[in-house]
Amino acid sequence: MIRVVLPAHLRTLAHVDGEVLLDVDGPVTLAAVLDALEARYPVLRGTIRDQITRQRRAFIRFFACEEDLSHEPPELALPAAVAAGEEPLLVVGAMAGG
Amino acid sequence: MAGVRVLVGTRKGAFILQSDERREHWEVGGPYFAGWEIYHLKGSPADPNRIYASQSSGWFGQLIQRSDDGGQTWTPVGNQFVYDGVPGTHQWYDGSPHPWEFARVWHLEPSLTDPNTVYAGVEDAAIFRSTDGGLSWHELSGLRGHGSGPHWQPGAGGLCLHTIIQHPTDRNRLTIAISAAGAFRTEDGGVHWRPINRGLRSREIPDTDAEVGHCVHHIAMHPARPDVLYMQKHWDVMRSDDGGDHWYEVSGNLPTDFGFVIDVHAHEPETIYVVPIKSDSEHFPLDGQLRVYRSRTGGHEWEALTNGLPQRDCYVNVLRDAMAVDSLDSCGVYFGTTGGQVYASADGGDTWQAIVRDLPPVLSVEVQTLR
Numbered sequence: 001m002i003r004v005v006l007p008a009h010l011r012t013l014a015h016v017d018g019e020v021l022l023d024v025d026g027p028v029t030l031a032a033v034l035d036a037l038e039a040r041y042p043v044l045r046g047t048i049r050d051q052i053t054r055q056r057r058a059f060i061r062f063f064a065c066e067e068d069l070s071h072e073p074p075e076l077a078l079p080a081a082v083a084a085g086e087e088p089l090l091v092v093g094a095m096a097g098g
Numbered sequence: 099m100a101g102v103r104v105l106v107g108t109r110k111g112a113f114i115l116q117s118d119e120r121r122e123h124w125e126v127g128g129p130y131f132a133g134w135e136i137y138h139l140k141g142s143p144a145d146p147n148r149i150y151a152s153q154s155s156g157w158f159g160q161l162i163q164r165s166d167d168g169g170q171t172w173t174p175v176g177n178q179f180v181y182d183g184v185p186g187t188h189q190w191y192d193g194s195p196h197p198w199e200f201a202r203v204w205h206l207e208p209s210l211t212d213p214n215t216v217y218a219g220v221e222d223a224a225i226f227r228s229t230d231g232g233l234s235w236h237e238l239s240g241l242r243g244h245g246s247g248p249h250w251q252p253g254a255g256g257l258c259l260h261t262i263i264q265h266p267t268d269r270n271r272l273t274i275a276i277s278a279a280g281a282f283r284t285e286d287g288g289v290h291w292r293p294i295n296r297g298l299r300s301r302e303i304p305d306t307d308a309e310v311g312h313c314v315h316h317i318a319m320h321p322a323r324p325d326v327l328y329m330q331k332h333w334d335v336m337r338s339d340d341g342g343d344h345w346y347e348v349s350g351n352l353p354t355d356f357g358f359v360i361d362v363h364a365h366e367p368e369t370i371y372v373v374p375i376k377s378d379s380e381h382f383p384l385d386g387q388l389r390v391y392r393s394r395t396g397g398h399e400w401e402a403l404t405n406g407l408p409q410r411d412c413y414v415n416v417l418r419d420a421m422a423v424d425s426l427d428s429c430g431v432y433f434g435t436t437g438g439q440v441y442a443s444a445d446g447g448d449t450w451q452a453i454v455r456d457l458p459p460v461l462s463v464e465v466q467t468l469r
């Protein structure tokens with residue numbers, strides 16, 4: 001199972017507590033994890049990435065295993081520890097006022 | 099028993115204020131969608147339990163929420179706003195071409211007759227319509243496509259379509275306003291549009307009476323007199339007696355004619371309200387005195403309404419969608435401030451009280467009269 005940690009606003013929107021656990025078929029890429037996340041929680045469509053272009057929203061960041069994956073290609077495989085469920089993928093709202 | 103529901107959008111959530119017809123004691127509900135910017139909420143005239151809300155965030159984008167029980171529970175509906183065809187460009191602040199990009203929904207205008215039909219005014223300026231209760235949205239692209247779109251430019255708040263007025267009997271006739279492009283009207287349900295800015299003069303553009311480019315802040319109409327429109331422009335309070343074909347200034351004795359809001363009394367089509375703001379560079383009332391100005395003559399002659407409003411050290415603003423009226427026998431007038439106060443008058447503006455004083459900055463105020 002892939003573990004995903006959402007920011008508080010998106011947990012509220014999706015009515016989830018704590019981590020989200022997802023099954024991902026095939027290679028565990030960022031795009032595949034987000035596809036699975038949006039399939040489980042359609043309300044999140046458009047809140048993390050653009051619904052048409054699939055580009056990450058400007059103030060969203062992706063962290064895992066103490067690395068910033070935000071600027072990696074979405075088809076790149078996530079770290080093995082994330083694929084194995086040992087570490088979560090963190091979806092983070094960028095620090096920017098508010 | 100009759101009552102009033104005041105829908106308040108703020109920088110950090112929505113609030114619903116409710117009272118009986120006396121409008122003396124209020125229940126404050128919320129925050130709903132805490133932490134999100136709620137640019138606008140509005141109830142359906144055809145079904146007061148149906149309310150639409152625009153929920154947005156710089157981080158997470160746009161959501162539309164819908165309530166079918168008067169705001170007690172909410173359901174996210176469609177949030178895909180895609181411009182029709184190739185979006186093209188408008189002018190950026192420096193005059194250079196800038197691609198049309200969706201930013202947020204500024205204003206939601208439910209149909210007068212069908213609870214499932216609702217219009218959305220968005221930034222970058224365009225109008226969308228949903229006919230399935232907000233599940234899907236489709237642009238009325240004739241507005242951007244009528245020819246002047248590449249010359250539109252954003253106001254300080256962005257290139258926003260913020261006003262949508264429906265004709266009370268002709269559902270094909272809509273009037274909209276954009277900062278800073280001006281006012282436009284369709285008479286065929288949104289297929290074709292034309293600018294209606296004749297008579298407007300703006301010192302901020304090179305051709306002061308150009309067909310487009312005016313920073314219209316808000317327009318109001320009384321449903322009994324749909325050809326009479328009142329406009330608060332960047333500077334100048336304007337009036338049209340022919341549905342916007344021609345405008346003339348009615349600022350009269352206002353101490354400053356800069357401002358954002360304008361609204362019309364529910365039962366007196368010639369009684370209108372504005373909140374004068376000092377200037378385009380100082381967005382607060384003159385001399386620290388919060389004053390609503392009322393004209394009972396459709397403009398030109400204005401009186402200051404101060405009873406119950408702070409008359410010293412007040413430096414708030416009242417944004418363009420933050421004033422509304424109810425339709426009880428004694429017309430109630432409401433407005434919200436960037437300081438978080440929502441003021442109400444149950445007697446047409448003669449006296450005021452603060453319903454709440456410490457909300458986040460208020461972006462919009464709408465009122466539902468419940469019978």
